[in-house]
Every structure is written in structure tokens, then in C-alpha cells.
Amino acid sequence: MAVMRKGPWTEQEDLQLVCFVGLFGDRRWDFIAKVSGLNRTGKSCRLRWVNYLHPGLKRGRITPQEERLILELHSxxxxxxxxxxxxxxxxxxxxxxNYWRTHTRKKAQERKKKAAAAAPVSPSSPSSSLTDNSGASLREPPAEEVAADGALELNCSVGCCSSSSDSSVTTAFGEIYDHSDAVFKGYSMDQLWNDISMPDMATGLSFEEFKDEASDIACPAMPSPLWDYCSYSLWKMDDEDFQA
DNA sequence: AAGAATTCCAACCGCGCACTA
DNA sequence: CTAGTGCGCGGTTGGAATTCT
Structure with missing residues (x-):
């Protein structure tokens, strides 16, 4: 058994992952990990996708508004x-x-300093800073933060996978895309999955052939409805959350 | 200018939950 | 009912980048 790769992802790996998530959706990570030929665990693939490659991700620093919201929700x-x-x-x-961690650590340090300056002994609970959100005096973010609007930046850096053979690839996988689309029109993911894993169904290729084909092809641009779906589903409001 | 300190961020790990056979 | 498996979550780590002294 080959040893799983660890550590930073290469651009090539990113491309591959984006490609296969485009094809199979952002579920079944173990399967994607295997099929993609990435020598990574499903877990690692999921993490990379969720934290870095997902098209709905915003780049840039946390804005003051977001900061306030985080404080409120954390409380x-x-x-x-x-x-x-x-x-x-x-x-x-x-x-x-990550943000909270650095933020609270900084705050804790400031408080320590203040306490040390104000009084020689402070018997207050040391862990209280973690849940303390009285932070009206938060660090003033640099002005540039406001400009943080990198959503879909990914499409340029990674997601476009500008393949020279886009159209041919799209036709090769057209059926698969159609199936992905079908998910949103009432297909269950499992139905879709059955179709995909059945030899000769979607592409006319056996699964192994399909796998080889897919790994050879520079990823098509990803206009798939999956992208829309992903960016919607991951961030969509969860009604019950607000009831608490 | 250089070294130290701090911040930021990507990635890994372990645990627990949910689903399935 | 139970064991196995996959996934998601929260905690933690480590290195790169940035800021400070």
C-alpha cells in the first residue's frame, strides 16, 4: 500500500481535486481520493476543498462587520x-x-498587561477570556480590509483549469454533468452515484477506463451547476440556527 | 539591516456522530 | 442490535509572512 501524501498541496493536486469534485460532487471523499489518483486521504481532500478550493470562498481579511458577527455568535x-x-x-x-485564536490570544495578553499594571494580584479565572466577548475595543483593522472581496477568485487561480481541449472534454463528460444537474432536479445523490459507478452508463466507458480518461485530461472549465449548488449549499442559511 | 516576536493560515489529528449492512 | 465506515467538527501544530525592536 502506498504511503499517503501529506503536507502542502501542489497546484497540480488542486487542479485534480477541483476536477473530480466537479464530476462527483463534494461528498464521498474517500471515493474521490481513490479515483482521482491523488495520493491523499479523503479527509485531506475534503479539508482542502472546504478550506481553500471551494468557489464560494471569500478571500481577504475579516471585515469589521464580520468581526462583530463572530463576537456575537461566539458569545x-x-x-x-x-x-x-x-x-x-x-x-x-x-x-x-484561526482568527478567533489570534484575536483572543492578543486580547488575553493585553488584559494581562493591564491587570499587571493596575493591580499586583488578579485572581480572576484565566480561561474566561476565551468566552469573553466584551471586546468593544477590538483591533482596528487596516483600511485595506474593506476591499476584501475575493469571491470566485479561485476561478482564475485554480478553477478555470484552462484546458486547451475544453470542448472535447466537456463532451466526454457531458453525460456526467447532465447527471449532476439532475441532482438538483430531484435525482437523489445515490441514484446519481449508482449511475456513475455502473460501467458503461454515463460515458460509455468502464469505470476503470473512465478513471484513466479522467486522470489524463486537463480539467475542463467548471461551468457545472455543481458550482452553483456548492456555493449555495455550503453557505445557505440554516433556519434552526437562528431559533436558538 | 538584522534578529525577534507576532500574526496568519494551511494542514493534520483525534473524537464523536450518523448511516448502513 | 451491533460493528464498520465515512464524514464533520474542534483542537492543535508548524511554517511563512509580516511587524516590531
Missing amino acids: RWGNRWSRIARRLPGRTDNEIK
């Missing part, structure tokens, strides 16, 4: 990062978590 839900992330379209739990 409500604590470290439920994924839940908080759902309230911030384009932001990932990882991003928010």
Missing part, C-alpha cells in the same frame, strides 16, 4: 465554529477559528 454558541461559519458566507470554520 451565543461558544466554539461552534462550523455553525458560526454558516452565518458568514464565504468564511470557513477554520478561518474563523
